[in-house]
Amino acid sequence: MKRCFLLAVSGLLIALLAGCYTVPETGRQAFNIVPVGEELSLGEQEFLQIKKQEKVSQDPVCNAQVQRVGMRIAKAVGSDLPSAKWEFVVFESNDVNAFALPGGKVGVYTGLLKLAETDNELATVIGHEIGHVTARHGAERMSQGLVAGLVGAAVTVGTQDSRNRDLWRVAYGLGAAGVMLKYSRDEESEADYIGLRYAARAGYDPNAAVTFWRKMSASNQKGADVPILFRTHPSDAQRIANLQRWIPQVMPLYERARQEYE
């Protein structure tokens, strides 16, 4: 038992020393010991599962819009997600929801398309969701969980694979109800900043981020049926104030890209 404990502690030290990831666009140094390859394959498996569970929309207008905006954002993301195999899928559902998984797997619900009426607003949402992925927020949580679990691993018996998978699902907030991760305020703010830059670099008006989150706020205040996206990405006045403060910084990116897409 004593030896196991020592092994766990030395593993912990190695992990702490080795695990650092520089978040693109913000430059934040994040603790991350999840191998990118593992994250990608888990993201792919999960996306396959969701496509089996949910109804994939065949609506040509919705699909064309999500592909059009998605591929432009993907181009703007570029080397921030080097091993992406981009996929943009529309799900038929009144839920106001969208998500992105590692590897560039993006799902948008038709309910969200009714609220995010323009390409600019849709770019805000897709950019933000991909921001969580390129920042590797899920893997960061999983890393913290793995380190916490290392000491525990010395005393519990179980297959490493199944434990990792459970940990991953918890870190990403995945469950029977689909992707339902509640992000922290810091994670939300970082994804907002990253997403704003992606949308601007893709030639979408960054001001749409403010109109979109105001609409989300307004629909939340109506009370009865709070959009899923709002439940998992809580908004407040501070968020909109931050976005307004960052918009002038990204306007030159937007102006340059807009000429390219005109």
Ligand SMILES: [Zn+2]
């Ligand atoms: Zn978010």
